[in-house]
Amino acid sequence: MHILLTGGAGFIGSNFVRLLLRERPDYRITNFDVLTYSGNLENLSEIEGDDRYAFIRGDVRDAAALDKALEGVDAVVHMAAESHVDRSIMDSGPFIDTNTRGTQVLLDAWRRATGGKKRFVYVSTDEVYGSLPLENPEIKFTEATPLDPSSPYSASKAGGDLLANAYHHTFGMDICTTRCSNNFGPYQFPEKVIPLFVTNLLDGKQVPLYGDGKNVRDWLHVDDHCEAVLTVLEKGTSGEVYNIGGNNERSNLELTRSILEIMGKGEEMIRYVEDRLGHDRRYAIDAGKIKRELGWQPTRSAWPKALEDTVRWYTDNRPWWERVRSGAYQDYYANMYGG
Ligand code: NAD
Ligand code: TYD
Numbered sequence: 001m002h003i004l005l006t007g008g009a010g011f012i013g014s015n016f017v018r019l020l021l022r023e024r025p026d027y028r029i030t031n032f033d034v035l036t037y038s039g040n041l042e043n044l045s046e047i048e049g050d051d052r053y054a055f056i057r058g059d060v061r062d063a064a065a066l067d068k069a070l071e072g073v074d075a076v077v078h079m080a081a082e083s084h085v086d087r088s089i090m091d092s093g094p095f096i097d098t099n100t101r102g103t104q105v106l107l108d109a110w111r112r113a114t115g116g117k118k119r120f121v122y123v124s125t126d127e128v129y130g131s132l133p134l135e136n137p138e139i140k141f142t143e144a145t146p147l148d149p150s151s152p153y154s155a156s157k158a159g160g161d162l163l164a165n166a167y168h169h170t171f172g173m174d175i176c177t178t179r180c181s182n183n184f185g186p187y188q189f190p191e192k193v194i195p196l197f198v199t200n201l202l203d204g205k206q207v208p209l210y211g212d213g214k215n216v217r218d219w220l221h222v223d224d225h226c227e228a229v230l231t232v233l234e235k236g237t238s239g240e241v242y243n244i245g246g247n248n249e250r251s252n253l254e255l256t257r258s259i260l261e262i263m264g265k266g267e268e269m270i271r272y273v274e275d276r277l278g279h280d281r282r283y284a285i286d287a288g289k290i291k292r293e294l295g296w297q298p299t300r301s302a303w304p305k306a307l308e309d310t311v312r313w314y315t316d317n318r319p320w321w322e323r324v325r326s327g328a329y330q331d332y333y334a335n336m337y338g339g
Contacts, residue, residue: 014043015226027052029060032080086276089151103159116171122176174238183221
């Protein structure tokens with residue numbers, strides 16, 4: 001089985017490559033990634049010599065590069081994306097371009113390569129459902145919840161999500177979609193809340209908590225997400241959507257206090273700052289379908305252990321986050337790959 005993974009140099013992608021090589025000795029994986037600011041080959045340095053792994057620097061908006069890369073591939077897992085909500089608020093252009101148009105270009109290339117007869121997994125997000133109120137904690141997103149994205153990021157992911165569904169419906173392509181909640185774990189770019197807060201604290205800086213800190217996210221360890229994507233790839237029913245979540249809802253204030261406690265810091269390290277524009281209040285996933293139908297459930301996300309391990313990883317890997325934060329790789333890749 002030869003899988004082409006897009007976005008494999010990013011946070012979730014690099015963890016997916018590692019998990020796949022570890023758990024499926026008879027699989028090969030090609031990582032197709034253009035290496036934006038958040039893509040970093042150091043995330044995969046320990047498997048560089050593995051002959052079941054290959055890297056192609058390429059853009060999902062580049063049809064010719066995809067036609068070449070997809071030769072002999074048995075399945076696609078599409079993770080490449082612009083992924084940070086705050087950046088999408090500053091400039092939505094790259095988000096629509098990569099997340100929506102890039103998905104269309106890739107779907108067309110996969111149809112040319114296979115007639116759509118082989119599996120394609122679109123890694124979407126729970127953010128396509130929009131925001132839930134805090135007042136009704138029993139309500140969660142199910143796969144039947146209408147899409148109602150509220151940030152430019154989630155709207156651009158919803159564009160890809162709807163196209164994946166449309167290509168299944170129109171061309172009969174073998175496509176599954178996953179919608180996962182917030183991930184945490186090693187190799188996450190330190191613009192996202194957990195690595196940002198941990199690395200700020202390691203540098204003796206305060207952490208910027210948006211608004212009243214009451215926004216809720218459902219936290220899942222990245223390895224649980226990767227295991228779920230692999231499960232859908234192998235066992236999912238074509239045309240179906242699968243929610244993935246940790247049943248682990250925390251307010252941002254609760255999350256921040258847990259990090260402070262693990263790191264032996266006090267409340268004075270919290271700096272309340274202006275709220276994010278259009279800040280979604282609550283995300284909560286009902287992951288009953290994937291458990292019932294495919295037998296997946298989280299096994300690595302239990303707090304506080306999983307959060308403690310993650311804090312320790314950033315504590316032990318200061319050179320990694322100092323380098324990615326400084327943008328040092330961009331110059332390196334420009335020399336190596338010419339831009
Ligand atoms: P990330 O920003 O860490 O990684 C994205 C990767 O995509 C990078 O390696 C980047 O170089 C690559 N990329 C970007 N544009 C590209 C293009 N045009 N062509 C080829 N490669 C390109 O993101 P992540 O957090 O690892 O998220 C991966 C996927 O999972 C995304 O599709 C995201 O929407 C989805 N997702 C993320 C979360 C989360 O909590 N991080 C939750 C649910 C779903
Ligand atoms: P983030 O990691 O950006 O993920 P997402 O917006 O995709 O859920 O943010 C997680 C939560 O943390 C979100 O409610 C916004 C909040 N947040 C802060 O309070 N301060 C910050 O500096 C950041 C980056 C996020």
